Amino acid sequence: xxxxxxxxxxxxxxxxxxxxxxxxxxxxxLARAAAPVPVPGELSRxxxxxxxxxxxxxxxxxxxQLHVAYxxxxxxxxxxxxxxxxxxxxxxxxxLGACMDTAQDLRPDALERTARDWSAEGLTxxxxxxxxxxxxxxxxxxxxxxxxxxxDALADFYGRFGARVRYDRSTAAGHAxxxxxGPNSCTVTQSPWVNNCGFxxxxxxxxxxxxxxxxxxxxxxxxxxxxxxxxxxxxxxARRVSMDEKGFLYVPxxxxxxxxxxxxxxxxxxxxxxxxxxxxxxxxxxxxxDEYADTNDLLVLYPQAVATTTLDNPNGCWNWWGYLGDAxxxxxxxxxxxxxxxxxxxxxxGTPTGPPGPNSVTLASTxxxxxxxxxxxxxxxxxxxxxxxxxxxAVGRGSDGRFNRALLSFDxxxxxxxxxxxxxxxxxxxxxxxxxxxxxxxxxxMAVDVRRGCFGGCAVEAGDWAAEATAAEAARMxxxxxxxxxxxxxxxxxxxxxxxxxxxxVRLRFxxxxxxxxxxxxxPAARATLTVEYR
Numbered sequence: 001x002x003x004x005x006x007x008x009x010x011x012x013x014x015x016x017x018x019x020x021x022x023x024x025x026x027x028x029x030l031a032r033a034a035a036p037v038p039v040p041g042e043l044s045r046x047x048x049x050x051x052x053x054x055x056x057x058x059x060x061x062x063x064x065q066l067h068v069a070y071x072x073x074x075x076x077x078x079x080x081x082x083x084x085x086x087x088x089x090x091x092x093x094x095x096l097g098a099c100m101d102t103a104q105d106l107r108p109d110a111l112e113r114t115a116r117d118w119s120a121e122g123l124t125x126x127x128x129x130x131x132x133x134x135x136x137x138x139x140x141x142x143x144x145x146x147x148x149x150x151x152d153a154l155a156d157f158y159g160r161f162g163a164r165v166r167y168d169r170s171t172a173a174g175h176a177x178x179x180x181x182g183p184n185s186c187t188v189t190q191s192p193w194v195n196n197c198g199f200x201x202x203x204x205x206x207x208x209x210x211x212x213x214x215x216x217x218x219x220x221x222x223x224x225x226x227x228x229x230x231x232x233x234x235x236x237x238a239r240r241v242s243m244d245e246k247g248f249l250y251v252p253x254x255x256x257x258x259x260x261x262x263x264x265x266x267x268x269x270x271x272x273x274x275x276x277x278x279x280x281x282x283x284x285x286x287x288x289x290d291e292y293a294d295t296n297d298l299l300v301l302y303p304q305a306v307a308t309t310t311l312d313n314p315n316g317c318w319n320w321w322g323y324l325g326d327a328x329x330x331x332x333x334x335x336x337x338x339x340x341x342x343x344x345x346x347x348x349x350g351t352p353t354g355p356p357g358p359n360s361v362t363l364a365s366t367x368x369x370x371x372x373x374x375x376x377x378x379x380x381x382x383x384x385x386x387x388x389x390x391x392x393x394a395v396g397r398g399s400d401g402r403f404n405r406a407l408l409s410f411d412x413x414x415x416x417x418x419x420x421x422x423x424x425x426x427x428x429x430x431x432x433x434x435x436x437x438x439x440x441x442x443x444x445x446m447a448v449d450v451r452r453g454c455f456g457g458c459a460v461e462a463g464d465w466a467a468e469a470t471a472a473e474a475a476r477m478x479x480x481x482x483x484x485x486x487x488x489x490x491x492x493x494x495x496x497x498x499x500x501x502x503x504x505x506v507r508l509r510f511x512x513x514x515x516x517x518x519x520x521x522x523x524p525a526a527r528a529t530l531t532v533e534y535r
Contacts, residue, residue: 140173
């Protein structure tokens with residue numbers, strides 16, 4: 001019987017990557033004494049020395065996409081039950097026939113050629129940066145969802161670019177993440193898709209990625225922070241790109257205390273997202289990463305995908321075949337990739353250093369048009385601040401009880417004509433302050449508003465305090481106690497607000513009124529910059 005296109009699509013999404021079923025206990029599974037309870041919070045900057053990706057199934061495909069697309073940020077990757085980069089080529093039928101099953105030719109030469117072409121065109125970071133990167137690949141012979149020859153092709157793909165591949169294909173494991181905490185026996189494929197195969201796969205993968213690894217701790221001692229994913233998504237809407245409104249970050253005590261840490265971006269598979277039919281934190285609780293995080297100074301970021309209400313992605317998979325019309329899903333500009341990268345940069349990973357490259361420009365603010373405005377919490381009585389020359393640009397509640405907002409002006413006509421802006425962010429330097437305005441009230445946010453042209457006249461004036469922004473809260477500036485602070489990437493609306501023909505102004509303000517004096521001074525004299533990346 002020949003299925004109609006709609007029927008084929010419904011059948012496809014019904015089987016994509018993970019199939020629900022009953023749980024079976026795994027033999028000899030470790031018992032986790034207690035899982036950390038998620039606490040609400042925000043992403044903030046840490047001392048991040050290196051970034052790695054890891055994932056299972058659709059999360060494995062996304063982990064590889066992140067590593068290849070941003071090889072300048074990611075130093076390696078670990079993948080369970082997944083296939084080669086670019087495998088689906090934007091085609092759902094190919095995703096099913098070649099990248100899960102073996103009914104179609106994988107065409108490894110074509111996948112390599114595409115990766116090299118995208119790299120040459122600047123659509124990904126240079127593939128030359130993959131050489132020497134550690135890559136861990138796991139596939140079980142019992143995996144009938146993503147069959148072992150598909151994982152073989154992933155190992156082969158990385159080998160073509162000189163990566164150091166460790167490939168474990170020695171067990172009869174089913175389709176799952178492998179962990180000593182897995183509640184399932186090794187060979188099954190069923191919820192929650194975390195299997196115990198009698199060995200510590202996390203020791204193997206982390207040891208390969210990091211070079212060496214200390215023994216895991218017992219009960220996790222760090223914090224599992226539940227944060228809002230919306231500000232990192234294009235247009236400020238995570239749901240629009242099939243991501244959940246909430247994501248999670250595991251923070252060991254050492255990282256919270258300022259130690260240099262490494263970051264692992266851990267990506268669940270289909271039907272394993274926190275919000276998927278009550279699945280909750282089971283992937284995070286059993287992945288056996290937090291235990292190693294405590295003893296190895298690792299931050300673990302758990303981004304969350306979510307099911308769509310349409311047939312595009314009903315199982316909450318990560319985008320590895322181009323659903324929702326995202327043609328850039330596997331390269332720079334892909335909705336989910338850029339959302340995760342915004343999180344990574346906020347945490348301190350992948351922030352550009354040194355002079356701008358050939359595809360970016362860093363614009364210093366126009367000092368004569370910078371300044372700050374103060375007013376009552378309701379905006380009444382606004383006046384231009386007068387302490388810029390002595391202290392800097394004030395943001396937050398001053399000792400006089402008024403609330404300060406800073407204005408920065410950038411000549412964005414210097415962005416090369418005919419180029420598409422793909423990323424922009426603001427960097428400022430702290431010159432002083434008092435208290436912690438990000439903690440008053442707790443969870444306060446410094447918002448970055450963007451105005452095409454100027455809020456009023458381009459010289460700072462009282463009306464700038466409440467003037468309408470073209471893109472309100474287009475980015476956020478996380479807490480920084482000294483030195484430079486870098487915003488999250490501007491949202492799609494923020495990028496669209498950049499005036500290619502003249503001036504663009506940025507306003508820094510706190511979302512909530514501080515309950516007592518708490519403010520920062522930002523260094524004047526063109527110490528603020530707007531970095532714009534383009535293609």
